Amino acid sequence: MTIKTSSTPKIKIDIPENESLRLQTLDELQLYPVTPEDNFDNITKLASFICKTPVSLITIIGQDKQWMKSATGTNVSEIDRDISHCTHAILEPGNLMEVRDTRKDMRFAENPFTTGQPPILFYAGMPLKAPNGAAMGTLCVLDTEPRTLDDGQKEALKALAKQVENLFELRRQNLHLQQVREQLNVRNTQLKDFAGTVAHDMKMPLANIIITSDLLRAKYGDQLDLQGKEYLHYLKQSSFKLSNYIQGILEHYESDTLTARNCEEFDIHDLLEGIIDLLNIDYDCVINLPEDNKIIHGNRTALEQIFLNLIGNSLKYTSTEKIVINIHFREDKDFYYFAVEDNGIGIPQDKQEEIFELFTVLAESDRSGNRGNGIGLSTVKKLILSLDGAINVKSKVKKGTTIEFSVKRVL
Known part of the structure; x- marks a missing residue:
């Protein structure tokens, strides 16, 4: 369905009390630009089938625009927020808004979608809530004729809206995990660079300690008592142990480059x-x-x-x-x-x-x-x-x- 609107002037709309939180929540979800996804398209197709309406949408209400995250039955991708039915629905996040005949509702009687061709004369939308209570948009169904949903259709629309909310929450969690992973990768790289630098810088002093202990034993060995010689031996063995430890660290971090070779x-x-x-x-x-x-x-x-x-x-x-x-x-x-x-x-x-x-x-x-x-x-x-x-x-x-x-x- 291609919806054409008339030239009716823009309509003043009410803004949710938590508008700042709502817009911040949308930004965190990174839903712009809106791109189609099968999981959402399947839900709008199912909503349209259950409610027997030609059009079903998953909408995102931005500051000035309404975007269609998924659309079944129409090719419209965005509209101005002030002529959106859904911007009224999100004012009551916990309730399904049903308008049986838009011509008889003062909010929509002069709406360009009501007066346009073909007209939108029926609307039912369930707000999509984030865990913080902010309404991000709706799952809605529309028709060109006045009508009503039965109880089963209303419950189904609410259940499908809950699935959309779950998909949004899963997206939020995935974005958070991606951010954490990127931070860990940065820290891991910094740690590897630090460990590599420290290990390389320590190898030469350790080699000098080992050589010096051998020189002391060779040049002054006859002047040292047994305990002095044991101290030198202990110094050399400890240096070797630390050198092996450093070499192990270098091999561990440099192992990342081994698998990149041909x-x-x-x-x-x-x-x-x-x-x-x-x-x-x-x-x-x-x-x-x-x-x-x-x-x-x-x-x-x-x-x-x-x-x-x-x-x-x-x-x-x-x-x-x-x-x-x-x-x-x-x-x-x-x-x-x-x-x-x-x-x-x-x-x-x-x-x-x-x-x-x-x-x-x-x-x-x-x-x-x-x-x-x-x-x-x-x-x-x-x-x-x-x-x-x-x-x-x-x-x-x-x-x-x-x-x-x-x-x-x-x-």
Whole structure:
């Protein structure tokens, strides 16, 4: 329906007492410019069908205009607020306004929609309220003939209006969550930049402390008693520990850039053998690679970081004389699946979910007497999730641990 209005002068309207709050609520919903959405269009179609009217609208009442968030039966997208039926309806937010014959209502008798062609002679609108009580607009139905709604139609119109209110509230919550997420992203970026700067700035002084302790021992070692030498050893070991901690922080935050690198083809055995060489293992250790040496296509750099942490943990957290590590692999059309199985000290059942949390340390020390920093496994999980994979742990205390993970295949 195309509605044409006559040239009747504009009509003075009443303004809700909470107009400022109402307009502020509309601004928070960010409904301008008004764009069509299926969820709202479905409601106006249903309202028109139930009420048997040719036109149904979801309207938004702005300061000077009324916009149609959804319109069934008309192509009108906006009108001046002072000729809007809905601007009268929002004056009583809790009540359905029904005008059975607009020609007989002094508010609308001279309204250009009443005198225009085709005329709007029937109106029923249910205000749409925000949680703060402000009326944002209406769900309304219109007809070109005088009529009335039965009780069932009125209740249905109210129920549909409630669904529109729910959609508006969901929109408000989503906008709030989006704002919070943006703020968190900014703060996270600032934190990462700060951590990276501090970590880099601390590496050189720590290296100087380690070198200086070695120089002191070499040059003045014969002048130090046993306790003095122990102090130097403690200073050097503490510096190494702090240096490893800083390196872990850098790797954790720099892991974001690993998944952005280009993928490549490589064979699994070559990847794992390179990592084993890098670890420079001097324990009695057997590492069994997957039986089949498959060629895979993926992010080699990220997988190197993952396996370096997992195999390193299997080497460190064990009390057995002979370390045995089994690495498994399988694949399907969507994912690559890996597992690192060891015969180490194991993880208590009630602690297995915690091990992937940043800075969580369960064991008092590793086989060399050093305490971990709780960064490695958090970095591993972060990398795996960024590769659209998943990770889980199976473990028994004093029996060993198996960490299984998947990464999505890259075509």
